[in-house]
Each structure stands twice: as structure tokens, then as C-alpha cells.
Amino acid sequence: DGGITQSPKYLFRKEGQNVTLSCEQNLNHDAMYWYRQDPGQGLRLIYYSQIVNDFQKGDIAEGYSVSREKKESFPLTVTSAQKNPTAFYLCASSSPQRNYNEQFFGPGTRLTVL
Amino acid sequence: GQQVMQIPQYQHVQEGEDFTTYCNSSTTLSNIQWYKQRPGGHPVFLIQLVKSGEVKKQKRLTFQFGEAKKNSSLHITATQTTDVGTYFCAGPRSGGSNYKLTFGKGTLLTVNP
Numbered sequence: 001d002g003g004i005t006q007s008p009k010y011l012f013r014k015e016g017q018n019v020t021l022s023c024e025q026n027l028n029h030d031a032m033y034w035y036r037q038d039p040g041q042g043l044r045l046i047y048y049s050q051i052v053n054d055f056q057k058g059d060i061a062e063g064y065s066v067s068r069e070k071k072e073s074f075p076l077t078v079t080s081a082q083k084n085p086t087a088f089y090l091c092a093s094s095s096p097q098r099n100y101n102e103q104f105f106g107p108g109t110r111l112t113v114l
Numbered sequence: 115g116q117q118v119m120q121i122p123q124y125q126h127v128q129e130g131e132d133f134t135t136y137c138n139s140s141t142t143l144s145n146i147q148w149y150k151q152r153p154g155g156h157p158v159f160l161i162q163l164v165k166s167g168e169v170k171k172q173k174r175l176t177f178q179f180g181e182a183k184k185n186s187s188l189h190i191t192a193t194q195t196t197d198v199g200t201y202f203c204a205g206p207r208s209g210g211s212n213y214k215l216t217f218g219k220g221t222l223l224t225v226n227p
């Protein structure tokens with residue numbers, strides 16, 4: 001059963017700590033994305049990657065970092081430099097074979113920084 | 115930069131009433147996509163519209179792409195409680211490729227049974 005997994009579903013961290021959110025896909029998609037969702041704000045793009053070992057900053061990359069060492073994995077690190085990290089984080093993927101005509105989303109991780 | 119705006123931000127209806135959400139882009143789009151996010155869930159792709167003036171139906175949902183390819187609408191006939199959620203439109207960023215999308219802020223639909 002192909003899809004995207006994100007873990008954990010809920011994550012609590014103390015202020016000042018870095019935290020890494022996991023995103024794994026077995027859809028064989030080349031492109032992967034991280035979005036942040038806040039109430040009433042829609043989906044804002046943090047980082048995206050079109051191929052392995054390459055990634056680009058999105059609209060709100062400050063305070064975040066990513067890596068793309070494997071096609072299946074695109075972890076997001078929320079650093080202590082992120083001023084307001086409490087949010088719902090969504091990972092997505094899409095395929096150039098389908099002209100990126102649909103983004104598939106994982107279930108999301110809700111991060112709360114105390 | 116490109117902006118995609120959706121109205122209304124919220125809509126509350128009685129079950130059985132119709133619902134419409136509108137999406138407007140600041141630039142001409144090569145295509146537009148619609149997603150639905152149930153409360154507590156993640157966005158799920160509904161449909162893509164490509165042609166000017168295109169109309170597509172999925173059961174009680176009707177999607178329309180404007181003639182100028184700068185606006186779109188989603189209309190739900192006779193809403194049901196299962197329609198509750200946030201509906202997002204999304205368009206490709208400048209360049210036309212769907213590789214990067216700009217999402218609207220969404221319309222949250224609540225349905226009173």
C-alpha cells in the first residue's frame with residue numbers, strides 16, 4: 001500500500017531544542033515538499049526537493065533545515081532559530097511522470113513547543 | 115509575486131443547502147487543482163482543471179475554471195455532513211509547471227445537521 005508516512009503524529013519539545021520531523025514515501029516520487037499550516041493561513045512552503053541531494057528554500061525557510069540523501073526520505077529539522085515553531089507540518093510528494101499533477105500528502109505532525 | 119485568493123474564508127450551512135467557494139489568481143494559470151482537508155486530516159487531491167471554461171463534476175461537486183484561466187469555483191449541491199472540511203485551490207507558480215504550487219488559504223465549510 002503506497003503512501004507517505006510522517007512520524008510522530010504529535011510532538012512536544014521545549015523551547016530552544018532542535019527537533020527533526022520524519023517523512024518517508026514509497027510512491028517512488030522524485031519531488032518532495034514540506035509545508036507549514038497555521039489556522040487560517042493555508043499551506044506555506046518551507047522547503048522542496050526535486051531530486052536526491054538537491055533541495056531549495058521555499059517561502060518560509062528561515063529556522064528550518066532539510067536533507068535529501070535518499071529518494072524515499074525528506075526529514076525536516078526545526079531549529080531553535082525558528083521564532084514560532086508550533087504548527088502543523090505536512091510533507092508531500094509528486095511525480096514528474098505525472099507532470100506533478102497531484103501532490104500526495106502525509107498525515108502530518110503537530111508540533112508544540114513549550 | 116503570484117497570489118491565490120479564496121473566498122469566503124468560512125461558510126456555515128444547514129445540511130441540504132448549497133455551497134460555493136471561489137478562487138482567484140493574480141496571474142493566468144495553466145491549470146488549477148482543488149484539495150479537501152477533513153478536520154484533523156491532511157489535504158487530499160480532488161481534481162485538476164486545465165482548459166479555459168472547463169466544467170467537471172464529481173457527484174454533487176461541480177468545478178469550474180474561468181474563461182480567462184484566472185479564477186475557479188467549487189460548488190456543492192445539497193451539502194451533507196460528510197462535506198465538512200477545508201477546501202483549497204492551488205495553482206502552479208510562474209513558469210507553468212506544477213512542480214511548485216501556490217495554495218489559497220482555503221474555505222472552511224461546516225454543515226449543521
